[in-house]
Amino acid sequence: MKKKYKILYIQPIGSFSGSLKSSEEYLKNLYNKFNFIFFTQKGYAKNILKKYGQVFETFGICKYDNTENSHYKGLRWLLILREIFYSIPSFLNLLKIKFSIKEIDLIHLNEITGLPSALIAKLIFRKPLVVHVRSLNYKNNKSFKSNLHFRILKNFADKILAIDQEVLKTVYIKDKTIILRNILDLKIKKKKKKRFTKELRIGYIGSYLKYKGIENLIRAAEELVLKGYKIKLIFAGKFLDRIFLFKKFLNWLNIDNNINANLLKKQFIKNMGFVKNIQNFYDQIDVLCFPSSLNATGRQIFEAGFFSTPVIVCLKNKVNDGLVNNVNGLIYNNFFSIKQLQEKILVFYKKRKLIKIMGRKGKKIALKRNVKNYNIKRLNNIYLNLIH
DSSP states (O other), X not given: OOOOOEEEXXXXXXXXXXXXXXXXXXXXXXXXXXXXEEEEESSTHHHHHTTTEEEEEESOOOOOOOBTTTOSOGGGGGHHHHHHHHHHHHHHHHHHHHHHHOOOSEEEESXXXXXXXXXXHHHHHOOOEEEEEOSOBOOOTTOHHHHHHHHHHHHHOSEEEXXXXXXXXXXXXXXXXXXXXXXXXOOOOOOOOOOOOSSEEEEEEEEOBGGGTHHHHHHHHHHHHHTTOOEEEEEEEEOOOOOHHHHHHHHHHTOOOBOOGGGGGSTTEEEOOSOSOHHHHHTTOSEEEEOOSSSSOOHHHHHHHHTTOOEEEEOSSSEETTEEBTTTEXXXXXXXXXXXXXXXXXXXXXXXXXXXXXXXXXXXHHHHHSOHHHHHHHHHHHHHHHHO
């Protein structure tokens, strides 16, 4: 019987997130080959991870945010105080894992923001470290914090996994960084062909956060509805869970990322909440909209491709990894421009045939780039090569 190597898998976000969803697609295909020990923050993540291994929870995991969208500046530097405080439970719980599990063979960090906790784990276990990068990182040669972040990454990470070409550019380190794309492991049931109605159904799936552009989408749709256009917004996702006092503190500083829940009560919005079967969501929409300020496509884009659904996305460039303007979706470049977003919505509203045409092209792109078995085999080999 072959030995099952032990992998300490650090999931720094405890709530529902894209990183959790993306990691599960790999975990359910690899947990029979490896013995996963999970370290995560208290929240929804435990419900998912416990299916694939032993879970150790803590109320806070120490992070450092150097992502392009939310790196520290202005009042956001106050969040460093939280991370300094969280370094204590991170260290103590990793010691607990050391005493309980004794030896592991590899550490996998499932988002670069959790790098401080991964470094503590590497200090304790003295094993190779894989860093999964799912967000664009802030890269500025004149910035001390940015240079320090990449120096640490270069010196301590043994392998860096970027989810696409755009992310790769922001964390590229020769001989260490490679692309490992997200996958979708789901049996898609055949449904009757969608019948287009006079009402254009626009979907959004993900966390209900301000920087995801949901408020802009609601405002854009509301203005069009008042002008007589028949538009329905269908949302699937949830808010970030907050400790009551911390939530009040963020609201007082006006830096809470959650949107106002009352916005979802408008008549032209259907809120499905968190959905376990994403096909139930995609079967109800004509177009997916991802109006985020992240300047990244996210897993929603290739998911939409698998369900032959075109997309509207906010990006600075007209060509992106997995998304080409006027091929499998429409791109606008100004996050704050309600008018630009409305223009893209009206293209699909007035030319319904484009929905089918771009949807078919999106499926071809997704099937080519996000192949399940190929990417699973690559991660399996990465683990074994580092362990050996």
